[in-house]
Amino acid sequence: MHTNHKGFQTKLVHAGAPKDPYGSVVTPIYQTSTFSFENTQVGADRFAGKADGYIYTRIGNPTIRALEDCVAALEEGVGGIATSSGMGAVCTVCLALLDRDTHVVSTASVYGPSRTLMEKHLGRFGVSSSFVDTSDLEAVRHALRKNTRMIYVETPSNPMMQITDIRAMADLAHAQGALLVVDSTFASPYLQKPLSMDADVVLHSVTKFINGHADVVGGILIARDKAVYRRVRDVMVITGCNMDPHQAFLVHRGLKTLALRIERAQESAMKIASWIESRDEVAWVRYTGLSSHPQYELARRQMRGPGSMISFELKGGFEAGKTLMNKVRLAVLAVSLGGVETLIEHPASMTHAGLPAEERLKAGITDGLVRYSVGIEDPDDLLGDLEQALASDQAH
Ligand SMILES: *Cc1c(COP(=O)(O)O)cnc(C)c1O
Numbered sequence: 001m002h003t004n005h006k007g008f009q010t011k012l013v014h015a016g017a018p019k020d021p022y023g024s025v026v027t028p029i030y031q032t033s034t035f036s037f038e039n040t041q042v043g044a045d046r047f048a049g050k051a052d053g054y055i056y057t058r059i060g061n062p063t064i065r066a067l068e069d070c071v072a073a074l075e076e077g078v079g080g081i082a083t084s085s086g087m088g089a090v091c092t093v094c095l096a097l098l099d100r101d102t103h104v105v106s107t108a109s110v111y112g113p114s115r116t117l118m119e120k121h122l123g124r125f126g127v128s129s130s131f132v133d134t135s136d137l138e139a140v141r142h143a144l145r146k147n148t149r150m151i152y153v154e155t156p157s158n159p160m161m162q163i164t165d166i167r168a169m170a171d172l173a174h175a176q177g178a179l180l181v182v183d184s185t186f187a188s189p190y191l192q193k194p195l196s197m198d199a200d201v202v203l204h205s206v207t208k209f210i211n212g213h214a215d216v217v218g219g220i221l222i223a224r225d226k227a228v229y230r231r232v233r234d235v236m237v238i239t240g241c242n243m244d245p246h247q248a249f250l251v252h253r254g255l256k257t258l259a260l261r262i263e264r265a266q267e268s269a270m271k272i273a274s275w276i277e278s279r280d281e282v283a284w285v286r287y288t289g290l291s292s293h294p295q296y297e298l299a300r301r302q303m304r305g306p307g308s309m310i311s312f313e314l315k316g317g318f319e320a321g322k323t324l325m326n327k328v329r330l331a332v333l334a335v336s337l338g339g340v341e342t343l344i345e346h347p348a349s350m351t352h353a354g355l356p357a358e359e360r361l362k363a364g365i366t367d368g369l370v371r372y373s374v375g376i377e378d379p380d381d382l383l384g385d386l387e388q389a390l391a392s393d394q395a396h
Contacts, residue, residue, distance in 0.1 A: 063252075079222070081221040088236075159286075163298050208336065262305070269309070273310045
């Protein structure tokens with residue numbers, strides 16, 4: 001790792017750079033399952049951890065390592081653990097840090113499959129879980145139990161862009177002998193650094209902003225200290241949640257433009273969110289860059305910028321939202337987010353359809369809510385697209 005590179009954008013480009021015998025500027029794809037040993041002693045030393053070098057790709061691989069080192073440098077952690085998917089990262093960290101008869105407190109509006117993992121599957125192994133509004137410190141304090149070993153927060157949360165105070169959560173967790181894990185997917189390492197606010201582990205679905213090109217599914221975990229790093233890495237290796245070298249190459253390639261992509265999308269998102277808020281058809285908008293956001297000040301304190309995710313509700317409810325989503329020509333109707341292309345989706349019938357209606361409404365996910373992930377297209381084209389779609393909405 002190039003420790004002499006301090007600036008974020010310099011790290012994006014140079015951290016995790018290869019030491020390649022041919023001077024390759026980019027880390028090559030080491031598309032191999034296994035690595036040869038010069039002799040039996042070398043093999044034995046590598047297995048015993050007494051010698052550097054690779055053994056087998058599930059355990060480690062230079063292409064994957066380059067990505068892990070780069071994201072670890074960006075998040076200012078001790079090491080990265082790349083996984084097959086974002087859910088592979090969530091699963092790995094839960095299996096590593098929770099035991100039978102322990103308890104986890106998690107954000108109520110956490111990514112649906114993360115909740116299913118904790119509630120349904122870890123529940124089968126004797127782990128109990130509470131889902132609370134983690135933007136409410138009292139609610140979290142109330143939910144803590146003697147056996148709470150993990151506080152798991154997603155901030156900003158999906159799709160309501162609710163912000164949780166990371167430092168306050170770290171203090172609560174540590175006073176309890178628990179660890180704080182932050183799903184920072186919606187912020188990316190560019191907008192928020194949870195480890196610098198005392199979180200113990202930060203995770204990302206790299207499928208979203210880190211890769212940024214909607215062509216890979218993957219995940220990554222970064223730990224603040226060595227002991228936690230080892231515990232989590234061991235579980236990744238044992239469960240086989242590892243990333244693949246080709247996947248790592250693509251993600252690392254996409255990552256290099258993270259700051260440029262986010263700056264561009266964020267500038268457009270600010271324009272578009274203000275425009276949406278000014279429209280008569282719109283009941284409300286949720287964007288962390290607007291002063292109407294209930295946690296505008298906390299978002300400004302904790303994040304470098306507001307990012308590019310906007311949620312809004314049309315006065316005409318679900319029917320109006322459906323018309324809008326069917327009439328847009330530029331924004332693509334699809335789930336996922338954080339790519340170069342603008343995506344639009346309907347949480348109540350798509351990403352959050354699995355939640356019971358009562359839970360969904362409690363989390364603020366109304367039937368007419370539309371989620372909009374701003375890409376890097378020309379903002380005027382995106383505004384024109386929304387305008388024509390809303391106009392046709394009125395005509396019906
Ligand atoms: C997409 C997502 C995940 C899961 O990631 P996959 O790469 O789809 O497995 C986890 N958390 C958040 C916040 C996400 O948006």
